[in-house]
Amino acid sequence: MNTAFATASTSVLGRAEAWLDARGKGAWIAATVAGFIVFWPVGLALLAYMIWSKRMFSGKCASRGASKFRNTPFKSSGNRAFDAYKAETLRRLKEEQDSFESFLERLREAKDKAEFDQFMEDRAKRPATDADADSDRPAPNATTQA
Incomplete structure (x- = not known):
């Protein structure tokens, strides 16, 4: 049982x-x-x-999530004309991405230079600091003889 x-x-x-x-x-x-x-x-x-x-x-x-990665950009479609068009388009897009990234790098460098130049201008315009003024005074513990 x-x-x-x-x-x-x-x-x-x-x-x-x-x-x-x-x-x-x-x-x-x-x-x-x-x-x-x-x-x-x-x-x-x-x-x-x-x-x-x-x-x-x-x-x-x-399995649905894994299917997203089956159609990679390098997978052949079976049609040579389309594959050639796709390869050319991907190459062109890669070149555009590279040129855009170099443009962004130049922008960052220009921005950094402008910020540094602004810092140097502000530093040159500001009055002497207290540290510079204190160097002219005698030390508080120094004894003076007449």
Whole structure:
């Protein structure tokens, strides 16, 4: 009898698992939330099972995310004319990016130079500091003899 119960239980759990897998990660999350609402140990067990079986980090959602990287700019489309056009466009865009980056670098250098020049002008205009004035005075502990 124990074997019959285990087989029936496994098949029910197996079918439930397959049903949830067919509906994706959202169904697993909904089942976990429902488990927490109905009886918290059930929700906790589902959460532990999802983490242990790596369902949280794989499945349909993970394969959708990986598909973003399948169409890289260097993948051939199979059409030589289009691939040549794409390569030329990418080369032109790379040149434009390089020239823009050098333009930005020149702008930064010009801005830095202007800021430094402004600092030097402000420094030349400001009056002598107290440190310069103090150097002319005798030290407070110095004794003078007449």
